[in-house]
Amino acid sequence: SSTPVINFGAGPAKLPEEVLQEVQRELLYYGTTNISVMEMSHRSADYAVINDGTQQAVRDLLNIPDNYKILFMQGGGTGLFAAVPLNLMSETGCADYIVTGSWSAKAAKEAMKYGKVNMVVPKTDSYVDIPEQNTWILNPNASYVYYCANETVHGVEFPFIPDTQGIPLVADMSSNILSQPLDVSKFGVIFAGAQKNIGPAGVTLVIVREDLLGKAAVTCPTVLDFTVMAKDNSLHNTPPTFLIYVMGLVFKWIKRNGGAEGMKRMAKEKSGIIYDLISSSNNFYYCPVKSAVCSRMNIPFRIGGPNGNDDLEKEFLSGAQKLGMLQLKGHRSVGGIRASLYNAITVDNTKALAAYMKEFYQTHK
Numbered sequence: 001s002s003t004p005v006i007n008f009g010a011g012p013a014k015l016p017e018e019v020l021q022e023v024q025r026e027l028l029y030y031g032t033t034n035i036s037v038m039e040m041s042h043r044s045a046d047y048a049v050i051n052d053g054t055q056q057a058v059r060d061l062l063n064i065p066d067n068y069k070i071l072f073m074q075g076g077g078t079g080l081f082a083a084v085p086l087n088l089m090s091e092t093g094c095a096d097y098i099v100t101g102s103w104s105a106k107a108a109k110e111a112m113k114y115g116k117v118n119m120v121v122p123k124t125d126s127y128v129d130i131p132e133q134n135t136w137i138l139n140p141n142a143s144y145v146y147y148c149a150n151e152t153v154h155g156v157e158f159p160f161i162p163d164t165q166g167i168p169l170v171a172d173m174s175s176n177i178l179s180q181p182l183d184v185s186k187f188g189v190i191f192a193g194a195q196k197n198i199g200p201a202g203v204t205l206v207i208v209r210e211d212l213l214g215k216a217a218v219t220c221p222t223v224l225d226f227t228v229m230a231k232d233n234s235l236h237n238t239p240p241t242f243l244i245y246v247m248g249l250v251f252k253w254i255k256r257n258g259g260a261e262g263m264k265r266m267a268k269e270k271s272g273i274i275y276d277l278i279s280s281s282n283n284f285y286y287c288p289v290k291s292a293v294c295s296r297m298n299i300p301f302r303i304g305g306p307n308g309n310d311d312l313e314k315e316f317l318s319g320a321q322k323l324g325m326l327q328l329k330g331h332r333s334v335g336g337i338r339a340s341l342y343n344a345i346t347v348d349n350t351k352a353l354a355a356y357m358k359e360f361y362q363t364h365k
């Protein structure tokens with residue numbers, strides 16, 4: 001046994017305790033197989049049930065239309081930064097990138113290896129807003145338009161789906177997938193590393209519209225080729241079987257907890273608790289992100305004013321640690337504090353953080 005903690009990490013992040021208990025119960029002997037999922041052939045009938053069941057579960061949760069394939073890939077979000085241009089860019093040799101934070105900036109940089117990248121919005125280093133859509137410069141010749149739906153480091157989340165005027169839209173949803181219902185039909189490709197909202201690190205969920213298959217560059221590595229993965233039902237080579245199994249259990253947990261709509265309600269309530277507290281603190285807590293694009297998943301903030309006070313922030317983090325509130329340190333590139341409130345974080349967990357923040361404010365303002 002161990003002391004109860006609350007893990008506010010940005011990813012890998014907290015998994016629902018029920019899911020971890022289920023994994024523990026089944027760890028040595030899965031079902032009637034007498035072996036662990038980790039030891040099971042990916043070609044076995046038992047694994048086929050896991051593979052197909054996990055796909056069906058996410059198809060149901062997000063109402064994914066029949067003309068979309070669901071793939072389980074490797075290489076993380078970063079692998080997809082390359083896979084996206086390698087699969088989609090050869091059509092016209094260029095693509096549009098909407099850069100609103102460090103993850104979309106990394107994706108754009110990777111894409112430049114494979115073709116011409118048009119920056120849709122002006123370059124900025126502060127990443128606290130999303131420029132109005134009517135100021136965007138979209139290239140009508142782009143093979144696709146790329147954006148990151150939730151910037152994990154900067155806490156900038158799109159409150160809308162970009163209008164690309166018919167050009168396939170590609171979204172990195174690594175840090176907000178399944179935190180709300182989604183009209184998948186508006187997208188060409190959606191991808192998400194599992195390690196924040198839907199599972200452990202090491203598997204990436206990819207949802208791809210069928211008409212975008214068959215366009216990969218000849219140099220596209222086989223493991224990154226959507227068409228190959230789709231044709232072979234994510235069984236072209238050995239998939240991360242155990243991770244796909246755990247992700248399937250998380251999908252069932254989401255379903256039991258109200259599905260995508262339930263996750264949305266929770267996300268609104270949880271993020272509201274923290275943002276309300278920040279905005280009533282007279283800038284003692286300071287979140288630089290414009291309120292219209294504030295992330296419901298990752299809340300970065302400074303303590304002691306807009307530029308933060310090092311001593312206060314250190315004290316805040318060590319006090320949190322003592323109370324069992326873990327991984328609240330901001331990303332190394334921005335400093336300060338970051339509270340990540342993914343699906344597995346409960347309203348009560350969030351209230352515990354809010355209570356600590358309130359007390360810290362009252363004793364240090």
Ligand code: PMP
Pocket residue numbers: 011075076077078079103148150151152153172173174175193
């Ligand atoms: N996209 C987003 C939005 C992320 O938050 C991250 C990781 N934190 C990545 C991509 C990169 O994912 P990975 O580390 O799995 O390559």
